[in-house]
Amino acid sequence: MKQTRRNILKKAGLITVAGMTIPLGALRILTPDEAIALTKNDQRKRWGFVVDTTKCIGCGLCVKACKLENKTPYESNVARTWVERYIQRDDGQVTIDSPRQGVEGFSTNDPLGKSLAAEDISKGYFVPKLCNQCDKPSCVSVCPAGATYKTSDGVVLVDHSWCIGCGFCITNCPYGARYFHPTWEVVDKCTFCYHRITQGKNSACVDACAFGARKIGLLNDPDSEVQQIILQERVTVLKPESHNYPQVFYLGLDHLVI
Amino acid sequence: MHKFIDKYLNTTGRATLALLLVALVAVAGHTMVRKLVVPSFAAVDGDYRYQWHRVDNQQEWLDWPVSHRGNTQCQGCHAPQYQQIANHLHAKLQCESCHGPAGEHPVDPPKLTVDSSRELCLRCHADLPYRPNNYGKLSGKNLTLKMIVADEHFPEMECINCHNVHTAGY
Incomplete structure (x- = not known):
């Protein structure tokens, strides 16, 4: 067909009519769980993580192991993974704290430094957090230096020698998973222990957890416990409204968890 | 030219x-x-x-160095201790959680610094109203985490003065 104005207009008309026949429902954004179901058929490796908050007792050994494994200064107030404590009192007031990222664990009942009577507490629990290794990481989108990226197996890494330290990624992470490294003076974040998982080991925090609250595995490996849990149990992700498609799945989350 | x-x-x-x-x-x-x-x-x-x-x-x-080697690595030289702890209630604990990361041990570091402080034990064993203490699902057995009220249970003493960490369960 000759490329005349008439023909182009004809084609445009056809495309518009064809487009109108697609139901609106087909254009909606997939939920993370649906996205996971789709990736089941994806042959590429994709790392995923499961946190079972009902098993976490707040010992903080995961944070300790992470800091020592990944050379995050132990006394500093930053960590690649951290444990939060949520306490709801009888009067409905909620306290959330994570003293020194939980590296020393929680051994006293004093949220935010104030002691609390056991009978005043209606519920309380611990929530371990780490980088969600999002499928669409907003931290990567905003990096002006090209210093952070997602690997093809789905782990978001920071190129320490290319990072200019502008901090855009820190403010654009919905999960607060990034921080300035005090001695390297660049941005640092959880890598799922990329050096360990690629050697067939578990992440340091996963090994350190004696209670099985943390699990790492390949999302599209039918033998991985992570896939089993995601497909069979009632998992959820943090802040799905960010549309970052996080790859850390939680069991036993509560509406209080932010 | x-x-x-x-x-x-x-x-x-x-x-x-x-x-x-x-x-x-x-x-x-x-x-x-x-x-x-x-x-x-x-x-x-x-x-x-x-x-x-x-x-x-x-x-x-x-290429980032692996620091935490895992219990199986420790087993190579410390088989009796490995076996002892594997038969008791601390079996799920990593040696390195208390003894520190092995790194290139025994070359570097030649000796590990063990943390045997009361604070380390209290990470798990301090009684908190919201600390789950039953681990039946974990092992198929009805495992209960021993809780102590830290201020009342011999607050001046180190735990290891009475308790053997490797043969936990009493």
Whole structure:
């Protein structure tokens, strides 16, 4: 067909009519769980993580192991993974704290430094957090230096020698998973222990957890416990409204968890 | 070369040739310097939005040293201790959670610093109203985490004065 104005207009008309026949429902954004179901058929490796908050007792050994494994200064107030404590009192007031990222664990009942009577507490629990290794990481989108990226197996890494330290990624992470490294003076974040998982080991925090609250595995490996849990149990992700498609799945989350 | 230029090129031609040569040297120089100074970047899977990165960086992360070696590594030399703890209630604990990361032990560090402080034990055993203390699902057995009220249970003493961590369960 000759490329005349008439023909182009004809084609445009056809495309518009064809487009109108697609139901609106087909254009909606997939939920993370649906996205996971789709990736089941994806042959590429994709790392995923499961946190079972009902098993976490707040010992903080995961944070300790992470800091020592990944050379995050132990006394500093930053960590690649951290444990939060949520306490709801009888009067409905909620306290959330994570003293020194939980590296020393929680051994006293004093949220935010104030002691609390056991009978005043209606519920309380611990929530371990780490980088969600999002499928669409907003931290990567905003990096002006090209210093952070997602690997093809789905782990978001920071190129320490290319990072200019502008901090855009820190403010654009919905999960607060990034921080300035005090001695390297660049941005640092959880890598799922990329050096360990690629050697067939578990992440340091996963090994350190004696209670099985943390699990790492390949999302599209039918033998991985992570896939089993995601497909069979009632998992959820943090802040799905960010549309970052996080790859850390939680069991036993509560509406209080932010 | 000079004769060739004198024979075939007039002044304008010579000037053009000189300019071309200068341009060629400049482009070659720029390419070489760029190659040396700017590392190579690539977008894996054609994903320029999220996977654009300095190619060498991924290897740098793969080369990060492993510090926590895991209990099976400890078993190699410390088999009796490994066996002892494996038969008791602390079986799920990593040796390195208390003894510190092995790294290249026994070369570097030659000796590990064990943390046998009361604070370490209290991470798990301090009684908190919201601390789950039953682990039946974990092992198939009805395992209960022993809780102590830290202020009342011999607060001045170290736990290891009475309790043997490797044979926990009493």
